[in-house]
Amino acid sequence: MILLVRADREFLCAPGDEVHTDLGVVEVPTDVAPGDVVESHLGEAFSVRALRGPDLFQHLERTGAPMMPKDIGLVVGHTGVAAGDRVLDAGTGTGVLAAYLGRAGAEVLTFEQDPDFADVARENMELAEVAERVTVRAGDVTDHLEELSGFDLLTLDTADAATVVEQAPSLLVSGGFVAVYSPFVESAREVELAARDADLEDIETIETIQRRMDFDDRGSRPTTKGVGHTGYLTFARKL
Missing domain, CATH: 3.10.330.20 (Vcp-like ATPase; Chain A, domain 2)
Incomplete structure (x- = not known):
């Protein structure tokens, strides 16, 4: 395309x-x-x-609010995900994150609970030219945790993310990362506490804020337009 x-x-x-x-x-x-x-x-x-990664955010068919490019950049930067890595993703939605990771060369298995949304995500993976590296499965990832293991990265954007994080030690390889997007601070707290209970390391929760700058004849300042905050990202790592 x-x-x-x-x-x-x-x-x-x-x-x-x-x-x-x-x-x-x-x-x-x-x-x-x-x-x-x-x-x-x-x-x-x-x-x-x-067609490049940022263009996908604009042109993939949407089934909800996709993860913003700035948040995806933090996931990539904090976890170092790279070609050949195996990623378990849940909460596919539009599939922007899965598409970015696939274009980076990672092998992605992503779960989407809504079958119709999963169908759209599969079409989006075709558009992003990553269908060979990104497998979209319809269903709840929590129903399949016992059969899953050996992942380098676990990415979650689901209401029950804390439940999955509790199982992260059995899902990840040694040194593997968890990255969880939370729209509300209460869910971010639950995720971080779950990471502690799972004996994960390097646990960190950050608020993601980005502000554009305005430059004019009067001076320079952050723009007063738009919303700089999108959500919270929690990172953790298995020993």
């Missing part, structure tokens, strides 16, 4: 597609490549761009 880009407009498509836009119809060449410029039948030019 590629993107056709013109100023603030983006159109997701594939080589050979016919794309209808407000600036005319674009016949996308079958041999189109990133960096090319194509024109609509009205002579309007569009740049061709490769």
